[in-house]
Structures are given as C-alpha cells and as structure tokens.
Amino acid sequence: MVAQAPEHVVENEKALAKAGDDPKKRRKVVRKKAPEGFVSWGQNTFEKLIASDPEPLTSRFRVTHAMLLSVIARPGDAFTAMRKLLEDNHEDRRAQLRHIRRAIAIYRSLLDGGVVERLDTPDAEGRSVRLTVDLQQDFALNQPLSTFALAAFDLLDPESPSYALDMVSVVESTLDDPRQILAAQANKAKGEAVAEMKADGVEYEERMERLMDITHPQPLEELLFHAYGLYRKSHPWVGDHPLSPKSVVRDMYERAMTFGEFVSHYELARTEGIVLRYLASAYKALEHTVPDERKSEDFEDIVAWLGELVRQVDSSLLDEWEQLAHPEEDQEDAQDQPAAERVRPVTANARAFRVLVRNAMFRRVELAAWDRLAELGELDGESGWDRGRWAEAMDAYWEEYDDLGTGPEARGPKLLRIEELPEDGLWRVRQTFADPRGDHDWGISAEVDLTASDAEGRAVLKVTDVGTL
Template sequence: GTDTLGVGVNVPIRTVLFTALTKYDGTRVRTLRAREFHQIAGRAGRAGFDTAGYVVAQAPEHVIENEKALAKAGDDPKKRRKVVRKKAPEGFVAWSDTTFEKLIAADPEPLTSRFKVTNIMLLSVIARPGDAFKAMRHLLEDNHEPRKAQLRHIRRAIAIYRSLLDGGVVEKLDTPDAEGRTIRLTVDLQQDFALNQPLSTFALASFDLLDPESPSYALDMVSVVESTLDDPRQILAAQQNKERGIAVGAMKADGIEYEERMERLQDVTYPKPLEELLLHAYDVYSKSHPWVRDHPVSPKSIIRDMYERAMTFTEFTSFYELARTEGIVLRYLAGAFKALDHTIPDDLKSEDLQDLIAWLGELVRQVDSSLLDEWEQLANPEVETAEQAQEKADQVKPVTANARAFRVLVRNAMFRRVELAALDHVNVLGELDGDAGWNADAWGDAMDGYWDEYDDLGTGPDARGPKLLQIEEDAAHGLWRVRQTFADPNGDHGWGISAEVDLAASDEEGRAVIRVTSVGELGAL
C-alpha cells in the first residue's frame, strides 16, 4: 500500500519514507526516475515474508510550514487569508502528491547497457594466462547486446589493442609463453601500473615530450596526467572566477573602459599549463588512435596550482571559496594521486616527482584517510576482524611518519611564506605567524631591509627547489630547524627565513606546524 503526501503521517513498520522526490545526480537536481523510485520503494517489505509494505513521501519543507500555519489559523477565512505563505527556495525543484502518484503508476524505464570496452579491461584480459584474443571474443560476443552493439565493441577493442601495441604497452610473442599467452604486457611496467583512464595511453606517449632536466619536469608531468582526468567543473569555475577577478582589477588600474573589459574577459579562463603542447600532441596521437576522440584532452591545473602556491587543503578551498564543495575537491585530489602513482612508470619518476606524489598522498590521507586505505585494502586484501577494521578506520597515521611527504609539507609551508613575501602580503603573513611574534608589522619591517637591497624575489621552480631549503633534525627536542633561502636576482642567497617545526604539534594537527624565528640576513642554523 502507499500513503499520499501529507503532514503528520503515522509511519508503521516495514515502511519506506521519502524525504524528497528529487535528487542531485552530479550535474543537477531532478525528479526521481520511476526505476529509482520503485527500487527504493521496493524495500518496504521482504519477499516471501510480508504481504504488504508502506511507502510514505514527505511534502517539501515549505509546504509543511504553510500547512502548519494554515492549521494554526483554523477555519476562520480572514485569518487564513492573512497567513503569509513561505515560498520555495530559489532554484528549488518542486514535487507534489501528483508527482508521487505518477511515480507509483509509472512503468520503470528500460535498462540500458553501460558496457564499454576500456584500456584497463583489455590490459586485465591480456595479463591473464591463456589466449587473450579468444577470451576477448567470448566476452564481446557471448552476451545479450544487440549484434550492432557487439560489432561496435569489437571495433573499439581492436582500436585500443592497436594503440597499446603502438605505444609499447603490450607486445606480440612469436610463440606462446609457458602460460599460453600470444601477447603480453611489456616487462618494464611496475607491478601496480594501471592505465585506468581513457587517455592513459596518450599520457604515456606524451611523457616522452618532456625534458627530464627541466626544473619544471615534475610539475609538467603532473600537467600531462591532469589533462587526462575528468573536469571537476566546480573547481574550474572557481579558478576562472578568480582569474577574471584579477584580470578586472588589472584592467581597471589601466583605465580600460567597461565594454572593452567585458570583451577581454571572455578570453580569460582557468590555468591550462602546456595547453599548446598537449593539444598538438593529442591531434597527432588521435590520427593513429581515433578512439581517443571520444575523450578530448583537457589541460587544467588543480594539483599543480595547489603545489605551486604551496597551499594546504584548507587554504586552497578557502582561496577559491570552495568550502561547500570540499568533497568534490577531495575526490579529485584522491583520483589524481591514484593516476599519478599508478600511471607514470617508475623509471620516469624523478626525485621531485616522487616527492610531489608523496605530498599529495599524505595531503589526502590527513584530510580523509579512508579514501586511500580503501584502495590499499583492495590492492593488498587481508583477513581482518570487524574490530580490527574499525580500529584501522579510526586511526590516521601521524603526518611525520611519512618522512618524504612531511619534508615536502615543510618545504611548501616555508615557500608559501616566500610567495607571500614576494607579493608583499604582510597582513596574510601576520595571520600565519602572529602567534610566533611575527605580525604584519614585524614582517613588513623585516622585508623592508630586503627591498632596500633587491628589486625582486624569485618564486620560480629554482626558487622552490630543495637546494634553497636546509633542514636540521633535532630529535632530542622534537623539532626540525629549517632555513628557507631567498632567490634574490643577484644570486647572493644571503637572505631568507629561519623557523622551527614542532613535530608533536604537526602530528596533532595533521600539517607542518611552523614557528618563524627570524627573517633577514641568514646566519647558521
């Protein structure tokens, strides 16, 4: 049985209560589809045990408030006319008892196959013992897909296979190996290598276009991988708004008229590192691998932007006003970490790139360790009790336990101060270090001496490199002493920031806790 919309419905046993008849599907808020509604409603009762179940749909909140107000007014027509009815929130997708009845009567939408041949599917089949061609033929033809769809899947499998062969990811064997394979994965890929993105093979081919000796090599590798990931539209929109705000300020300072400003703003978008290189490479690659046209390359800079700005997760979401979409940011960071770690072959991971990947993994772990722990559990399954699983879920590894990642966190925290000093943002620096006695005035006075001597403060790849950061570990006192040297235009390297890193406080807060001790001409640590 079903109950129509109403207020104060008595909910019996074996009842499903819908608090809304709409849902957010990742793109927009929409009314439930009939299949979704029936699938949820079907939980009201157990087949073979219950002869009936109850499904109740709750009215929208503003409708309930209006009904309460009208009930309070009673039957007096004058009082009822004076009731100020609450309006639906802006952008609200409404539902009513009519919506409820339509969903009850509607036939579920027909199921549509989502089967799709992917890189990882083909690689998984090739990695198995036996004849991969025979296994794929069985997979693609022994199913309920229409013949037209089967042929489409077969053509796509052939195209992907050819791209893997051309990219050197798989190789043909003249004779079957001991396990009956006639094709196999190339042997120089690490054990956990995974081409789990549609454009992973494109990324693999594009890595050869980068110069391993370039100071920006690690960040350029990140940009290649980011260009193959799905676009997180909310983050990119926030970055574009920030860029346009900066552009408007600059144009106003230059005296550019409103109409021209608006016209120029159309060309301002979010950061797209290596855009020209990647688009050209994609165009060339797609000519011999036409299947990638279904997945356009999309240059963007989220991981790179966060790393170059030396921001923490909280600073990044605050800077771009993404507090309401932190979950989307976190999921993107976690997915990017997995792609970087598993898509880039080990022999292409420079020291700087390994540091960056370790930093990203630790950043995600400190925000929500369950995302990475779940992947690790899938990769390394082990039998554990429910209590052990819960204990593991409740524990977060100390941030200092991963020495490589923690060094990057310290380096980023120090370089964040360099970037702010270069922009003369002494007020922000004062907020960071006020508790250590370095308020805005103290920072301003210290930097005045630097600006009297130099006209510029470098913030490029060389300026943020490990060569300009010295770390002395003092385990006896539970701290690190660090010194970040400024990249001055003369190459004197005589100025910088000295600080102490509190290890215990860092573990407690899940970040590098820095206490600045001096800013100026540097002496010994």
C-alpha cells in the same frame, strides 16, 4: 522463488511466538521498527513478485585498458581469452559487437603506443602478444586517454626544473573536469584581472573584451592540444574523449597551499567534497598511470605530498581504495576504530612531511615576494611575526635586492635545509631566498613542532628569524 523476511519482521515474529496465545502478553511485546527508508511488504507483495515478469537486468560490462592489460599479462593466448570474454556472455549481439570494436580500438592504441607488441611465434607461456615493459604491480590505464598521456610524456624535457609538474599537468589533462573548481579558478582570475586593469586605467569596453580570453589555468595547453591532434589521427577513437588541460593539483602545489587554504582562496567551501574527490582521483592516476622509470625524485615528492594531503583530510577515501587494491591485508580491526584514530600521524610519512614543510616555508617566500604582508601576519602573528615585523624584515631585503625568485629552482630542495631533532620533538628549517645575484644569504628560519603537526594533520611551524645568516 524464495523470499526471506527482513530481520525486524523475523525478530517480531519470534517475540510474538514466545508470548504464545495470551492476548495480554502479545500486547506487551515491543515490536522492532523497520529501518529508515525500508519499503514495507506483505503477502500481496510476495504473490506479485511470483506472478509478475522479472525486471530485466542491465549489463554494466565495459571493456577498459586495464582489462586488456590484465588479459595480455596472463599466460596463454590473449586473443582467445578476449574472444571468449566478449562473446560468451549474456549481452545481445549488437552490444557484443560494440564491445569487440572497443577492444580492438584499445588494443591498437596499446600497440601503437608501444605498451604491447605482437610476437611472431608464441612464447613459452603461450602468449602471442606481450607487454613491452615490466609495469609495476599496481600499474593501471584506467582513463580513456591514459595511452595518450604515456605518449605525451616523451615530449617533456626531463632536465627541465618543471619536469615533475609538467608530468602532473599531462595526467590532469586526461581527468574528468571538476567544473565547480575550474569555474571558481576562472572567476578568481577574472576578478584579479579586472582589479589590475582598473588600476592601469583600462576602459570598461576593453576590460570586457579582455575578460573574454581569461579562463582557468591550462598549463602546456598548446603543446598538449598539438600532440592530441597528432595522436588522434592515428587513434581516431580518442575523439570521443576530449582532452582538457587544467591545473588543480599543480595550482595547489605551486601556491604551496593546504587543502583549507585552497578551498578558502577559491571560495569552494560548499563544494569541498568535490575538491577532495578530484584530488583523490588525481593521486591514484599519478601513482598508478605513470611508469616507475618516469618517476623523478621531485615527482615522487609531489605524489607523496598529495596522498598525505588527501589522507589527512579524509583517510577513508584512500583506505577504501587500498582495501580494494590489497584485499589480502586484514583491515577489519582498523575499520572498527573511530575515524580519528585510523588517521596515521602526518609525520609518519617522512617523505610527504618534508614536502609539507617545504611547501609551508615556500608559501611564506611567495607571500613575501608578492608583498602580501597582511597574509604573512595572519600566518605567523601568534609566534610574534605580525605584519609590522614582516614589513620591517622585508624592507631590509628590498633595500639590498630588487627581486625575489619564486620559480621552480627557487622552491627546490637545494635552498631548504632541514635539521631533524626528533628527540626534542621538532625540526629546525632554513628556507634560503633566491635573490637575483645568487648570494643566497637571506632567508627564513623556523622550527617545526612535530607533536602539534600530528595533532593538526599539517606542518605546524614557528618562524624564528627572517634575514641574513
């Protein structure tokens, strides 16, 4: 056994040796302190380490979908490679059998899901089983229910205006629950329901009964649970991983909220770290679980928006993952930079920034549709559009129309015009209202300040007009 002294002990011994045997010099030596949290040790500790039995090592070995995909994608016989991996290790036989059973279960799910196929004869590289599609380089089925998600995508209508968000909902249903966020969403929904029922004169007992059925938003709940029930019959092992429909990413996107607005809306200031971690996990799942051929333009926009949102809040979450995913890239210089300098300008990712601008504009459309003029005044008061001015503009709209659309088509790119003027440091944008007659003559005009947006990590815009063209 070899034990090496800690750095501060070595430095102190060197300093004492340099002082020699002179008592006065030795007393003047400034000893280096142990780092915070350091557990002291000495000769007795060293002898105890030698005499005592070593602590048993606890294995962290896990068989995952990503592991099987990696082995199957390599040249050679995947079964031989997996057998060696599962049996030629230091696990006890009971643990080995458990890993073998899980590997078989995952393989069957990949086979039944159409992700892999058996070959009657080995191919030129010796594979007896192969991937059925060319998955992108960073494709990974890291969630236990990822194969279910792949199967559930087939149930969605690619022509639906909500197709991209439905894809998000499928992936979110396979992620671990962020309990604090879901509880806050349920509490918010119940609070809004109570206020509405009181306004409608609903009696207390009935209000309490109705509240029992209110929970956090669960898009596609009926469809997903029905599909999960069928999938579970042929894949019984997924029963250990219950499906959990939820809407965090989708909720934030549909409400066109920034990270800060979402945290404030649901009163999650004390747990905003949990919100950020969930969003980062969702981003990686959306980016690397969904095959490229299923990614629509709208879906790519959502993923780009989500990635930039997370990066602007805390770039280290994505930078750390990207360093692991691409170790060949030299990022030492970047790590030496201050955190504020490592965050790239928000306008550098043009696709994501366009989504941020679109969301910022549509946020105003939604608030106008819901007649939440005070919030509009808070957003645009500094640019001269206070509550009174918004009320005056929207009164003119309501005199002409009795509805203002906020559905998927209303927020689509067809109703947003962007004129990029980078030489002037701004973009001019026009968000057209989805009026019930389809006239499309009303809307919001604004200017986006690119320099201010980079400084604040969000789309900073100034409303210039609300009305007809």
